[in-house]
Amino acid sequence: MKVLVINSGSSSIKFQLLDMQDESVLASGLVERIGEAEGLIKCELRPDTDAEEVIKIQEPVPNHEHGMRKAVDLLTDADKGVIKDRSEIGAVGHRVVHGGEAFHQPTLITDEVIAAIENTIPLAPLHNPANLDGIKVARELFPAAPQVAVFDTAFHQSIPPHAYHYALPIELYEKHRVRRYGFHGTSHKFVAGECAKVMGKKLEDVNIITVHLGNGCSMTAVEKGKSIDTTLGLTPLEGLVMGTRSGDVDPAIYAFLARNCDMDIDAIDNMLNKKSGLKGLCGMNDMRDIHSAIEKGDKMAKLALDVQTYRNRKYIGAYMAALGHVDAIVFTAGIGENDNIVREKTVEGLEAFGIIMDKKVNDQRVKKPTLLSTKESAVQIWGIPTNEELAIARQAVEVVA
Ligand code: ADP
Numbered sequence: 001m002k003v004l005v006i007n008s009g010s011s012s013i014k015f016q017l018l019d020m021q022d023e024s025v026l027a028s029g030l031v032e033r034i035g036e037a038e039g040l041i042k043c044e045l046r047p048d049t050d051a052e053e054v055i056k057i058q059e060p061v062p063n064h065e066h067g068m069r070k071a072v073d074l075l076t077d078a079d080k081g082v083i084k085d086r087s088e089i090g091a092v093g094h095r096v097v098h099g100g101e102a103f104h105q106p107t108l109i110t111d112e113v114i115a116a117i118e119n120t121i122p123l124a125p126l127h128n129p130a131n132l133d134g135i136k137v138a139r140e141l142f143p144a145a146p147q148v149a150v151f152d153t154a155f156h157q158s159i160p161p162h163a164y165h166y167a168l169p170i171e172l173y174e175k176h177r178v179r180r181y182g183f184h185g186t187s188h189k190f191v192a193g194e195c196a197k198v199m200g201k202k203l204e205d206v207n208i209i210t211v212h213l214g215n216g217c218s219m220t221a222v223e224k225g226k227s228i229d230t231t232l233g234l235t236p237l238e239g240l241v242m243g244t245r246s247g248d249v250d251p252a253i254y255a256f257l258a259r260n261c262d263m264d265i266d267a268i269d270n271m272l273n274k275k276s277g278l279k280g281l282c283g284m285n286d287m288r289d290i291h292s293a294i295e296k297g298d299k300m301a302k303l304a305l306d307v308q309t310y311r312n313r314k315y316i317g318a319y320m321a322a323l324g325h326v327d328a329i330v331f332t333a334g335i336g337e338n339d340n341i342v343r344e345k346t347v348e349g350l351e352a353f354g355i356i357m358d359k360k361v362n363d364q365r366v367k368k369p370t371l372l373s374t375k376e377s378a379v380q381i382w383g384i385p386t387n388e389e390l391a392i393a394r395q396a397v398e399v400v401a
Helices: 064-075 111-119 127-141 154-159 170-176 185-199 253-260 265-274 277-282 286-294 297-325 333-338 340-345 388-400
Strands: 001-009 011-019 024-032 040-045 053-058 089-096 147-153 207-215 217-223 224-231 329-331 381-383
Touching: 001 333, 001 388, 011 064, 011 388, 040 265, 064 127, 089 127, 089 333, 111 127, 111 381, 147 297, 147 388, 154 185, 154 333, 170 340, 185 207, 185 217, 185 224, 185 329, 185 381, 185 388, 207 333, 217 297, 224 297, 253 265, 277 286, 277 297, 277 329, 286 297, 297 340, 329 333, 333 340
Parallel strands: 001 089, 089 147, 207 329, 329 381
Antiparallel strands: 001 011, 011 024, 024 040, 040 053, 207 217, 217 224
16 A cells, blocks of 8 residues: 655645555655745655655745645656556555644544544644644545544553643643643654564563654653653653753743743743754754864853753653663664764763663664664663654554554
């Protein structure tokens, strides 16, 4: 079966077409700057093969429907296309950021499901409307293909009440569903599954801490295949230090800034999400730039690295306590896969807890599942590339089956 995976954002659509017979990627692309004066449609056809072809079209993309139609035209192009007709697509998998408490697993999209996703818009006002746009367009373009929603929050619905409740007046949960939801669930679930496989174990028999470090960062305690705690919360702001997001701060910071710094709620929210994290500390949010700056003696860049890796280490300790016993720690995503220094500093000083990195093996970019710990390490440390598109496509196939 051929599965089209769609990740529809407010001004962009990422898509990938996979042949699930051998899980190969037939095409992978991006529609950018939707609604702006100049848009971009980029598509790699047959990547990873000798017949690879990259197509870039610069033209205005007024809306998601236009963008999606253009992308499908490339997939079905008579000369260069990878399928003859849209009807070859057997299922469409959609990334949906927030499923609230309604969705614990990937779900076949119906009118009722769309209404339920609409109900969670207050929890993800930027993301869910854009995800819904993608779903609506795909339903029109592929009327015969089953459409499956795969939620970033679903994997974390197994988190028990003592870990998902905030110690706030309980009415806030009862009336407004204020609680921890967690995100990046598709990635955490995928790398936990891959980790068990490469360890030669059943997922149900191991406890794993998954560390997703990209622009957004989060860590999850996975007990026997189930998420029992995760660092992102009601929104994707809590926990680890991210590219531009602060992660944990004293919640009273809102009141302090409002009273003392002449900032209103929107300004504070914007600052915590877009001007904080690594960028807030040193003016850069890309780890590659931060390392170059450190090499040139930039003290604030060094501080940003230290703050991020210390926070990572602190949460590893917390999740070791939450899990009781840990078999493996997995690093994934842009920083987790590529940055040996961040990985090394994250587990530095944890030898007494049975976490011993093999610094020589760690000194590389991880392109496939790679064991990064020494033989003596009681806890295995792995670098495992995440693949959210493949994870979504697999789940779409399962739902359709
Ligand atoms: P997103 O959360 O947007 O999916 P990614 O997982 O792609 O992000 O991660 C992007 C981040 O990964 C970049 O901002 C950068 O900090 C980091 N990164 C990418 N490549 C490297 C590299 N070679 N070395 C260090 N960091 C890298």
